[in-house]
Amino acid sequence: MSFLMRRNLPLAWAGWFDDFTSYTTGSIQLPWRHLGDGTTADITEDDTLHIPSNVATVTGGGESYAYQPFTPNWGVELEVYFPVEGLVVQSFAIYFTDSWTTIGGAFQNCVGVRLMNAPLVYSGHVFQLVHFYSMMSADDNLSYWSAPASFFGQWHTVQIWCEDDKWIRIWMNGTYVGSQMIRPAFRLGPGRRCLRFVNAALCDTWIRKLYHYDRPPSIPPKTVWQQDFYDDFNGRSGNQNGVNGWVQYGADAAVVADSWSTTATTEGNWQGLLRDTGNLSGRQRIEATVGGNIGPNNGAASALILATNTAADQGLAANIFGNKLWVSNWSGNIATASFTMMQDLPESFGLTVKSGDRVAFSIYNGIGWIEINDVPQLCVGWMHGVVPAANNYAGLRVGRGSSGNSHSWNDVRIFSGLG
Numbered sequence: 001m002s003f004l005m006r007r008n009l010p011l012a013w014a015g016w017f018d019d020f021t022s023y024t025t026g027s028i029q030l031p032w033r034h035l036g037d038g039t040t041a042d043i044t045e046d047d048t049l050h051i052p053s054n055v056a057t058v059t060g061g062g063e064s065y066a067y068q069p070f071t072p073n074w075g076v077e078l079e080v081y082f083p084v085e086g087l088v089v090q091s092f093a094i095y096f097t098d099s100w101t102t103i104g105g106a107f108q109n110c111v112g113v114r115l116m117n118a119p120l121v122y123s124g125h126v127f128q129l130v131h132f133y134s135m136m137s138a139d140d141n142l143s144y145w146s147a148p149a150s151f152f153g154q155w156h157t158v159q160i161w162c163e164d165d166k167w168i169r170i171w172m173n174g175t176y177v178g179s180q181m182i183r184p185a186f187r188l189g190p191g192r193r194c195l196r197f198v199n200a201a202l203c204d205t206w207i208r209k210l211y212h213y214d215r216p217p218s219i220p221p222k223t224v225w226q227q228d229f230y231d232d233f234n235g236r237s238g239n240q241n242g243v244n245g246w247v248q249y250g251a252d253a254a255v256v257a258d259s260w261s262t263t264a265t266t267e268g269n270w271q272g273l274l275r276d277t278g279n280l281s282g283r284q285r286i287e288a289t290v291g292g293n294i295g296p297n298n299g300a301a302s303a304l305i306l307a308t309n310t311a312a313d314q315g316l317a318a319n320i321f322g323n324k325l326w327v328s329n330w331s332g333n334i335a336t337a338s339f340t341m342m343q344d345l346p347e348s349f350g351l352t353v354k355s356g357d358r359v360a361f362s363i364y365n366g367i368g369w370i371e372i373n374d375v376p377q378l379c380v381g382w383m384h385g386v387v388p389a390a391n392n393y394a395g396l397r398v399g400r401g402s403s404g405n406s407h408s409w410n411d412v413r414i415f416s417g418l419g
Helices: none
Strands: 002-008 011-018 032-035 049-051 062-065 074-081 090-097 110-117 126-134 143-146 155-163 167-172 175-181 194-200 205-214 225-231 247-249 253-256 259-262 270-276 284-290 302-308 314-320 325-331 339-345 358-364 367-372 375-380 393-401 409-417
Touching (some): 049 062, 074 090, 090 126, 090 155, 110 155, 110 167, 126 167, 126 175, 143 175, 175 375, 259 270, 284 393, 302 358, 314 367, 325 367, 325 375
Antiparallel strands (some): 011 205, 032 062, 049 205, 062 194, 090 110, 110 126, 126 143, 155 167, 225 409, 247 270, 253 259, 259 409, 270 393, 284 409, 325 339, 358 367
């Protein structure tokens, strides 16, 4: 076990690495501790952490690591052998929670990444992101993704990154798995980045390397963005096709009260307003002000559009409701295509979007995020695995949903990102 620390004012960065070569064979020793029920893990002769089965756990019993990162952007990497099989629901979980130095062995308010075997529920092995109030009380907000390979019979490298203590991303053997926002009541932070393993499986599990570390943020500072275009729609009216470089898709939209608005009267009638940014780098950003002629509502979303091709039949959208957000992609004409959700921030997160709010949608080095008044609210990974980075059109979308017309856009700015 070794410890690396370097000063990067105003924060200290830490990296904790354990390859289990410095321990006496037998029961675990500090900085490891067994918490709750089940059999205590041991260090094997071949320098692995051996975690016995605890399939019947009622207190979340398992091993916890004493040290944790200092900053809100951090990661965990481990090499794990989890030979799970059979029809019974089983999991090996990597939980993040309060340090046992402050809460003892209590299993409470845990955010977990679970390697899951449940063949009667899922097709193949999956990763889950879960939230637990206690071992016997879970939050219903469950996300899952198929594992790139079977867990059984081989060692795998699992990598987990947390951004700003609220966005989890997962890789397996270098292949991106998925990501999700942590629910507000479970957000991590100082003293709440502690590792805790729970092997709720019929098989034992082995770990041979562990790295728990601070890292630079993935979301860049605002200084990387260069404004290329601005339009406030002032002093104009009507359809904007061909005006100020715009291409409008769908006839039922116009500038009304100095804001671009839908004029649709039938549900499902949508309109797009796009322009060529000339930006082929894949680093794109669009900002716009909500409202003007029509304010936001909870049943119809207006969208900020990035990474769209010349034909406007593929791209990425940040969909903005009055109480929730979601990022989507589409294929087919922007005015008529159905959008496919990639990731969402549901209304249970307590978000409120109102007229006058500044909303931004950015893509940088393959990740995307939505900001409300300069605060990132929803982050999404693997954006350029869905559409090409060289797609260079950007713009807006409005329309009529089930509860009326979506909100207007009062102005818009488009940016390119520096490398």
